[in-house]
Amino acid sequence: MDDFVDKFIAFIEENGWNFGGGYRTIVDGHYINDDGTKGEYVFDH
Numbered sequence: 001m002d003d004f005v006d007k008f009i010a011f012i013e014e015n016g017w018n019f020g021g022g023y024r025t026i027v028d029g030h031y032i033n034d035d036g037t038k039g040e041y042v043f044d045h
Helices: 002-014
Strands: 030-032 038-041
16 A cells, blocks of 8 residues: 555646645444444534
8 A cells, every 4th residue: 555655646747736634444434444444424524
């Protein structure tokens, strides 16, 4: 995933665009923690 994000950000910057978002895996409406467990519900922010 890190390799993809690095290439994605490079592509965005090479085209003079901006990316203000983040990336996290979401399953069943929950962010997935680094240990694979379900984390906070997406819409609880």
